Amino acid sequence: MRRAPYPLILVVLAALLLLAATAGVAAGSVGLPFGEVWSILLHRLRLPLGEPTWPAVRETIVMDVRLPRVLLCAVVGAGLSVCGMALQALVRNPLADPMLLGVSSGGTVGAVAVMVLNLSVFGALTLPLAAFAGALLALFLVYGLARAGGRMTTIRLVLAGVATAEVLSAVASFLIVTSNDPHKADSALRWMLGGLAGTTWDLLWIPAAAVLLGTAVLLGVSRPLNLLLAGEEAAAALGLDVHRFRGAMFVLVALMIGAIVAVSGSIGFVGLMLPHMVRLLVGADHRRALPAAALMGAAFLIAADLAARSLIAPEEIPIGILTAVTGGPFFLWLMRRKAAR
Structure with a gap:
């Protein structure tokens, strides 16, 4: 099947993003x-x-209530989509996703610990730094478990990620249950389900800077990411220091996920679904796929947040629930498709 011209695809995605953003600002009580x-x-x-x-x-209402939330939705959606695409290339696995690999759960543990224990070692940066540290440790743990005992396989990577995510989720739940402050525990529990309610302009700059800089760096290393798609041996033969490059990219992805999790909670499956949709449109070349992934991810999460605010208004559904409802069947379809191949 012949693909549409790349510039046209970017224009259409940008138009969808503007439409979703306008609807997100316009809709409400x-x-x-x-x-x-x-x-x-x-x-x-x-x-x-x-x-x-x-x-x-x-x-x-527009400038101080809805616009910051819509912009943060765009930042989070773009960041999750770009990180998912990068992880799938780094571990050479189409099932890789920040949540499935335990990265989001690691960031959640760090952030929940700060919220429940009322830590403020680094002031306003304490929560993002704790989320980053948790995401980085979780990513290296999953990668080490998947590599232990031989060659990393899809099943081993998914099992290591799911097991690590479950353990870390249990740790976060334990911190909430044993909290002495019911109000903080309730806030942390709702935050774990993912959501962007109460967004202000002050919350926007840290994740926006992390996602913009991280995406720019990933675009700059598009060629090494493309080489990894051909296999570690082929990439090494072409001059890429695979282990050093992969370690540096893990740190970058963990930094982005930590900054995202710190403001949005745990939102799963966005980094799994969107990269596959983008590759169907523009192919696997990261120079073309990363910008498209950022635009599509931003539009998707704004639309999901709009649905979360509207379906049972005036109550609000945690956005993580909606992404799980759509992403779970997609994950099962992807596993079945991969098994059939």
């Missing part, structure tokens, strides 16, 4: 027309569009 949303945004950019005709409270 106070519905806003799409045109008014853009009028408010352009007015804030100091563009000469005449005098505002909307109530001041609507501008507050």
